[in-house]
Amino acid sequence: MIVHTQHRRRSTRTLLAGAALTFTVLLTGCGSGAGAEPDAAKELEGGDPSAPEVSEVKLAGIKGPGTIPLQVAADNGTIEDLTISPFFVDNSGIAVTSVISGDAAAANTSYFGVIDAINEGLDLVVIAEGWASTPKTSSLEALPASGIEGLEDLEGKTVNVISLTSSHAIKLRDAMLAEDLDPDAVDWVELPYGEVAAALEQGTVDASSAVGPTLAAVRGLGSAPVFDYGDEPYEGMAESGWVASRSFVEKNPNTIAAIQCEIFAAQGALVEDRAFFEEQFTAFLGAPPAVAAQEVMLDYQTENRESEIQRNADIYFSSGRLTEEFDFSEFVIPAPESC
Template sequence: MPGRTGFRLAAVSVSAMLALSACGGSASSPAPELPNSADPHAPEVTEISALTFRAPIAAAVIQTGKGGVGGEFGLNVTPKWIESSATAVSQIVSGDVQAAQSSYFGVIDAARQGIDVVIVSESYASSPGAASLEALPGSGIKELKDLLGKKVAVVSLNSSHAVKIKDSLKEQGLDPAQVEFVELPYGQVAAALQQGTVDASSAQGASLAQVKSTLGTVTVFDYGDGKYKGMAESGWIMKKTFIEQNPNTVAAFQCSLLRATEQVKDKAVYAEILKTDLGFNDQAVASDVAPDFGAKIRSEPLQLNADILKTIGAIDEDFDVASITLPTPENCG
């Protein structure tokens, strides 16, 4: 196994995933591609279970059913809720689901261990105001240097939020090892801050609106600002063997997301999903900052994820993200 990862892949052991993967996603494998004959309008498998987070970033995959997009490509895509990207990787490898939404950091870590995962679509890019690290007023935590010696909650230890904090601390000459990172679902953020079980916490969507409105929290760090603006933040993964066996289905899924992503950029469509499908109240809908949705694969913003991992010492060699990335089809119609 090359280099040092510094990440924890939960839910199943690494050895179990390696046994299931047959080393399909390793960095030494050729970059995945669909055959020219792949037809997104003739899927081999029509029922797709797609793991995602019960948060605004799920809007596009939800829209594949609501907007008729899935039907256009002959797919019935059923969203299923998760709370961490580690779960996404493990369930893809085990074959429990066909698609999952994940941060790229965990996917890169898995691929470097020879685990059979491929990025098939982007989901959204980092943008200011959409997700941030929050602390209570009066806590004394106002900027990154104040995190040293503190307990900081992130949704997953291999999430983009955790990695961006470490990257920015190192840029300021500070030691990320002096920060205690813990995992916390977004639904528990407000209570954890109020009870003092964490000193600062990541929040986005409804959780961010809640802590801002009820606790008057201070934004310590914006995950979508500065050099991270426009960075590929989260995307969809599939198992390499599934892609090889079902190229039409994969193309159909990619095209469905491409079309649905354009639809959820409509504010009315997006707001309806927040309210009806995600259970946001009117206040949360009004205060939500929509993610910068985009499904088309972009090589440079994706590669930045691997470059940051090397910067923070999570990996000790270059990794080419293109080696585990499936290009966006050009025949969606």
Template sequence: MRSLRRLTAVAAGIALAGSSLAACGGDDSSGSSKGLEHGGKITVASLPLVDGAALYIAQSKKLFEAEGLKVTIQPVQQSTAALPALKAGQVDVIAGANYVSFLSANDQGALHLKILNEGATLTSNMMNVIVKANSPIKEPKDLEGKKVAVNIPNNIQSLTLDAILRAKNVDPTKVKYVKVPFPQMSQALDKGDVDAAHMVEPFLSDAQKKNGDRVVVDGGSEPVKDMPISGYVSTQEFVSKNPKTAAAFQRAILKAQAIAAGDRKQVEQVLPGYARIPAQVAPVITLPGYPTSNNETRLQRVVDLMTAAKLLKSKPDIKSLLFTAQS
């Protein structure tokens, strides 16, 4: 992937250490490490997306503290921007990591991937292609030859959108994907820098509510409905050195995922704080699915789609990539 070849150049541009980390983290004096490695301390890089709601639910409900963990959260705009820091041990986990980019990094040997938890699955209208209300783009076919904003080219967005477009007899090779961070997509669309934006919640509903933007493609429709899109990823090196800490984090996130899946009000309460959206927008956004277990068959769908798109040199063993706590 083109974006992954340049990942090392991004490391200098991301501040993943220092005073900003402490502002979002847990108190070192609270709770007990319960014999966890590294005092139970974990630094998590997180995107401002609905995918990572469980991270903030776990923090607010003190689920991390209950496991003896001291979790520090570092906001980032793109999950791949944190990849060099993950490799360097500056962050231990990336929340909301899109599977395509990280499976590709693993495939290329740039990262020894370990998936701690599944994060989100696609639901209808949670990740749509939108255009301005007065745009001449009326249907998916009109996207051919047009510039469409995606957070990162050749990631889960373009992979799933390409599959949807092909199913609608649209040639995805004629769509020009443009790299735009999620928080800047609405502005890029307003300025005419792009013709359309493949936007995800919570930014999607915010743009529609504020600007009256119009949906031209449901990004959660067949053939990618319920497709896993992101998760909580780490490295083989981290989990091998810190198996008890990794297991404690996994347990806390699974509990928080169950809360998110069972009560959207809990998601609505944490979203405005970390996603920086108005509180009145939170109740109207479309939420993803929040898996409450890790499932090899579900993740295999991503691998199969990537293989068909020639984004992998070889099929990975999903079972070996999923972290399983030792009993």
């Protein structure tokens, strides 16, 4: 089941109610509602990536610079008995839903929605880290007419994030609270990246998150950065991860190991070869080569860094959106020792 976000202006209260309803539906369909036991992910045995139980898998994610490795893995995978078919969704919430529903074997998503899902009783585990927060790769952008120059100008304004549980949304809340500002005084809305430039130009939103070609497009309109999501104090923290359901991992440990190997290999290939990255950036996102040449590459990862993944839970707690501290290490599966 893929739930498509309705692209219209909605209040934070409405968005949160919709998110709660989504989780309620998922819990009803998934049975007990009991969360994973402590250390459940660590108890799962590692698989043999050369002998996947399932030969064809679908992997999901938001189409953007972060999921270039997904297409690379699909096109250039080296594990003979594994075929990866990508499909793309509007936000992290839908990515998580695709895993729970069984539409995807794994999905790339921000960690905050994963924490919510686990706390609601859904047995999700992180199988691979995606990329780390990287300066100058994603920012909150505003046009001069908005009057927004810094975080202090956001109260009373309409601000777009791709999802209320995206890293961008939580970082903004955390950063505003650190400056004694009120994030609840912001009118938060959700729009996919493809609608951001038009929304800013038409004044539907006052400021918006932007990445990759979307960032280049809004800069072309004359926007200026209000907040850099990849800069300090967030630089280096795990920004996204690949998640799967614990039940799928238990039934298909070899398939998960193969997916881990293919994703980490694809991410490593981009890091090691700038020309290859630019080629893939242009092909995947339809951006002109000149835009690809100027793109700051994301800090793609080739291993799971538990301490940096844990920073998401710590920031989520400090943002006020998470009521209890959360130990993420219990839900991270180690990568295979050898691919």
